Every structure is written in C-alpha cells, then in structure tokens.
Amino acid sequence: MFIISHKNTVQKLADLPEPFEIPAFLAITELLKIRKIRPRTLENLLLQLYQDSQAHPYLTTFAHKYGTRANVGAPEEGLHPGELLLRARNHIPGITSAYFYISAGITATTAHCEDFHLPSINIDWVGASKMWLVVRPSSLPIFERSVRTYFGCNRPCSQFVRHLNCLPSPSLLKAWGVDFEVVEQKAGQLVVLDPYVYHVVINSGPSLAEAINFAFPSWSPHLTYTECTQRCHSGQSPITRDDFVLEDKPRPLTIDESNEDPTPLAPLKKGKGSQPPLRRSKRNGVGFGLQCMGKS
Ligand SMILES: [Zn+2]
Numbered sequence: 001m002f003i004i005s006h007k008n009t010v011q012k013l014a015d016l017p018e019p020f021e022i023p024a025f026l027a028i029t030e031l032l033k034i035r036k037i038r039p040r041t042l043e044n045l046l047l048q049l050y051q052d053s054q055a056h057p058y059l060t061t062f063a064h065k066y067g068t069r070a071n072v073g074a075p076e077e078g079l080h081p082g083e084l085l086l087r088a089r090n091h092i093p094g095i096t097s098a099y100f101y102i103s104a105g106i107t108a109t110t111a112h113c114e115d116f117h118l119p120s121i122n123i124d125w126v127g128a129s130k131m132w133l134v135v136r137p138s139s140l141p142i143f144e145r146s147v148r149t150y151f152g153c154n155r156p157c158s159q160f161v162r163h164l165n166c167l168p169s170p171s172l173l174k175a176w177g178v179d180f181e182v183v184e185q186k187a188g189q190l191v192v193l194d195p196y197v198y199h200v201v202i203n204s205g206p207s208l209a210e211a212i213n214f215a216f217p218s219w220s221p222h223l224t225y226t227e228c229t230q231r232c233h234s235g236q237s238p239i240t241r242d243d244f245v246l247e248d249k250p251r252p253l254t255i256d257e258s259n260e261d262p263t264p265l266a267p268l269k270k271g272k273g274s275q276p277p278l279r280r281s282k283r284n285g286v287g288f289g290l291q292c293m294g295k296s
Pocket of ligand 1 (some may be wrong): 157158159160163227228229232
C-alpha cells in the first residue's frame with residue numbers, strides 16, 4: 001500500500017492569510033525511554049490520516065526569535081545547530097536555525113532525508129506523540145531504488161524522494177524488502193537522526209515540536225550530494241554548497257523580533273514573508289512548553 005497525501009502536510013505559518021490559534025495540548029509530565037511500536041499502529045494512523053475528511057493545519061515558523069519562542073511558550077533558547085552551521089555564509093531557517101512545528105491534529109511529514117544529508121534533532125515540546133518510521137541505513141539503496149521504480153522517477157537531485165511528497169506505509173516497505181524501525185516520540189523526548197536517514201513522521205494529534213539540523217566541526221558538504229536546481233523549487237532559490245561557505249564570525253543563535261535578519265548580508269533562503277499573529281490558546285497559558293519536561 002502507498003499513500004500520497006496533499007493534505008495535512010507541513011506548510012509555512014507565513015503563508016496563512018488568517019491568524020492561527022494554537023490548539024490545546026495534552027501535557028505529558030513523564031519522561032520515558034523512547035519505545036519501539038508495532039508497525040501496525042503507524043499503518044492504522046496513516047489510514048486515519050488518509051480517511052480524515054478534515055485537513056488539519058500543520059505549520060512551521062521561525063524558532064530563532066525570542067518573541068516567537070515566548071509566544072508559543074517554549075524555553076528562551078532553542079536547539080543549537082553547532083558552531084559550524086552558525087558560521088555558514090547564508091542563514092537557512094529550519095536548517096541552520098530551528099523551526100517550530102505546530103500540528104493541529106493528525107498530520108504528517110512526508111518521506112525525506114535532510115538537506116545535504118545533515119543529521120537532525122527534533123524535540124516534541126508538548127502534546128501528542130510523534131510516530132517515526134525510520135529506514136535502516138542498510139536498506140537505503142533498496143529504498144531509493146524502489147521509490148524510483150514505483151514512481152518512474154528519474155530526477156537527478158539528492159532530494160528526489162522529498163519532492164514526491166509521499167507517505168509509504170509499513171506494509172509497502174515490507175513488500176519492497178526495506179528494513180525499518182517504528183518508534184514513538186512522546187512530549188519531552190528528543191529524537192536525533194544520523195546523516196542520510198530516510199524518515200516519515202506522523203503526528204498522532206495536536207503538538208508543538210522544534211527541529212534543526214546540526215553539523216560536527218569536521219563536516220563539509222559531501223561531494224556525492226547532488227544539489228537541487230531551480231526546477232525543484234519554483235520561485236525559490238535552491239540550497240547550494242555555496243550557502244555553507246564559512247564566515248569568520250558566527251551569527252547569534254537567537255535574535256530579538258525587532259532584528260528581522262540576524263545576518264543582514266546573507267539573504268534568507270526559506271521562510272520569506274511577514275508572519276501573521278500567532279494567538280495562544282487561553283487553555284494552554286504561558287509556559288506550557290515547559291510542562292512537558294516533567295520532574296524525573
Ligand atoms: Zn531537487
């Protein structure tokens with residue numbers, strides 16, 4: 001089985017014409033070890049998403065601004081991309097600085113690996129669990145080959161899976177002979193992904209998460225990575241090796257709202273446009289993002 005979803009997948013808060021009210025979250029106060037779950041659970045969730053007639057918002061917005069962080073109730077400082085990415089010539093929100101991911105129901109991030117095969121960090125601050133379907137590195141070639149065959153895809157770039165906007169189900173991956181894990185990330189838990197790991201994320205309900213890419217000091221864009229071109233992203237400049245050329249001085253991790261661009265000489269590659277107001281649900285109150293951290 002294979003599901004292609006054009007609804008309930010992530011979009012930019014800046015693209016919404018109306019103010020968005022953050023949904024009420026269920027705060028979980030216990031920190032537990034991340035656990036594996038049965039592939040059947042994720043399969044059922046995918047079916048629910050597919051059959052859901054309602055399209056729930058799933059939004060991203062900048063997490064590197066103190067004002068936005070306070071507005072959603074997250075801690076003052078967020079996830080760090082490592083000193084190297086803070087020195088990258090161009091600031092790329094969501095990659096060299098963090099993004100918030102606000103889900104209003106059962107929503108999904110379609111199959112992809114990270115830009116330039118960077119590792120990534122994701123924390124579910126509060127709300128419902130995120131279910132991760134992660135392709136084992138040993139199955140990477142068979143996964144890519146199977147996706148290309150299934151879609152008849154011959155795009156040359158390294159992000160061809162992401163561009164297909166697809167949600168492969170566990171049963172289909174099994175039929176392809178792809179080895180994978182399914183894990184549940186509860187609120188307060190952090191998921192770290194190695195470089196070049198394909199994954200799908202299903203939000204099982206309303207939640208607020210934060211994610212970023214990071215790089216170790218020895219990292220440089222790999223020679224075998226094939227960059228996207230203008231044809232991949234209409235109206236947007238693709239991310240290139242040039243963006244990761246290092247400057248001497250790192251940019252700040254978090255900035256004041258009044259300073260719209262932390263690196264005035266470096267144009268933004270993503271997240272353009274002004275942000276509509278973000279309304280906090282009265283039921284959540286200030287600081288709900290901290291409740292999920294628990295006492296253990
Ligand atoms: Zn591309």
